[in-house]
Amino acid sequence: SGCGTGGSIIKASAGWTVTTTDSALLVMGNRASTTVVSSQCLRNIRLDCNGVSTLSGLEVYGLRDGSTFENVYVTGNSNAPGIITGMAGGGTGSASGKMCEGVQFLNCHVQTNEDMASTEFWRLDGIFESQLIGCKAFGSSGATITDTNGFILGKSAQTRGVMLLGCSAANLTTSNNVGIRYAEWSRECWDQFTLLEQVKGSGVYFHGSTADGGTLCPANCRSINARPYNNN
Numbered sequence: 001s002g003c004g005t006g007g008s009i010i011k012a013s014a015g016w017t018v019t020t021t022d023s024a025l026l027v028m029g030n031r032a033s034t035t036v037v038s039s040q041c042l043r044n045i046r047l048d049c050n051g052v053s054t055l056s057g058l059e060v061y062g063l064r065d066g067s068t069f070e071n072v073y074v075t076g077n078s079n080a081p082g083i084i085t086g087m088a089g090g091g092t093g094s095a096s097g098k099m100c101e102g103v104q105f106l107n108c109h110v111q112t113n114e115d116m117a118s119t120e121f122w123r124l125d126g127i128f129e130s131q132l133i134g135c136k137a138f139g140s141s142g143a144t145i146t147d148t149n150g151f152i153l154g155k156s157a158q159t160r161g162v163m164l165l166g167c168s169a170a171n172l173t174t175s176n177n178v179g180i181r182y183a184e185w186s187r188e189c190w191d192q193f194t195l196l197e198q199v200k201g202s203g204v205y206f207h208g209s210t211a212d213g214g215t216l217c218p219a220n221c222r223s224i225n226a227r228p229y230n231n232n
Helices: none
Strands: 009-011 024-028 041-048 056-060 068-075 083-085 104-106 109-111 120-124 127-133 136-138 149-153 159-165 168-182 190-192 195-206 222-224 227-229
Touching: 024 041, 041 056, 056 068, 120 127, 120 136, 149 159
Parallel strands: 009 041, 024 056, 041 068, 056 083, 068 104, 068 109, 083 120, 104 127, 109 136, 120 149, 127 159, 136 168, 149 168, 159 190, 168 195, 190 222, 195 227
Antiparallel strands: none
């Protein structure tokens, strides 16, 4: 527990060399392990990627009931997700590490002034029965942001029962962006009271599912009372 996002900061050095094992400022859990970890908490801290290309702020693997993230602020990520959960399954739907389950993110923000291309602010893979409440994905009108998602659920590994409540995606302003993307491995996920502001592209996008024959939407995913504001 830090003393606030302005007072407790973990910041990348400008010369960080990003590798498959050194891919984030903070990693909780083990991306290659079958071990689960319960009752972990991280709050009141800023993770500054300092513009290092492809460096993420936070990766979370195998965290279970009672694990909470509150007032975590990721900034300065460039061409990389700010926050990643679960483990990418290579498009097969199954995670190579243990999934996350029963996790809460409260008032956690990913906000960057850096360029972003063909990536996402939040990557939610391999996470079940969890909530994001008041969380945000913010880009910058001064940056080049293309083919980027504010939140993506179930990109490579199955994601089920995840709720986004009162979340926001804003300033994804260059071209071909998506506020919230329900990808092919998402199941029974939904967003409610979502604010979408200055998203140049789709506010909410339902991806086809190869698991269901290539043309169906993700199973039972829905968007309720989304509010687009000045969208493109």
